[in-house]
Amino acid sequence: MERIPVLRMGSLLLITIQVDMHDKLALQLQDDVTERISEWGSTGVLIDISSLEIVDSFIGRMLANIAGMSRVLGAETVVVGMQPAVAITLVELGMSLTGVRTALSVEAGMELLYGNAFTGSEDEQRTEA
């Protein structure tokens, strides 16, 4: 079955959405993320949407759902890499993605999440890595 891979990177889950999403894939991804979080005890979820050419209300709802479910399980979600044209369109569509944190790049997203997972300093972060 077609599936969006959920990778483990230390305490984070890394998801890169590259395909044109449809219902089954989105639901499967929500299930997979929650299962992985409880299995691996992940504290952060990074979703890279830089290859997505549009984000409609369906995808927006999926992102919000993943963020909401992850939060209940103790993991923060950051959505990274939204294309500028997508961001402009989202605003006009009226979708504010409340409750979903965003960052420009995977690196920036990781910084956000590690800052979250380890309340310590940058040095501590490096020892972890």
Place this chain on the structure above:
Amino acid sequence: MSSVQKREVLPVKTSNDVVIARQKVRQLAVELRFSLVDQTKLVTAASELARNALDHGKGGTMTVEVLVNGARSGLKMVFEDQGPGIANIEDALKDGFTTGAGMGLGLGGSKRLVNDFSIETEVGKGTRITAVRWR
């Protein structure tokens, strides 16, 4: 008066049809040399309206037309279904109004993403939504 240069009808019966409808709109928007932001707006509107035809209208069709009006060209998208119709258009267009599990953004949002937008609907008969963006 604008003339129709090209016309295609696609089914909107499955969620994969919604994907194909998006790809068709993207292809035509690129051919018409819409800016990237305008392409994104058109494809997003198509995605919302096709999904509505599928989820609320029990499936239907999307007709796409390339319009030429003097020096202007545009892309017209018509979504038709024989579903339950929309009882109150004004309510349906309001952000946050939904009779399903959605966010209630698709209809009002896609209206904002295009230049011309019209809804013809009859309860028990179906719905036809027309959206045009000019470049």
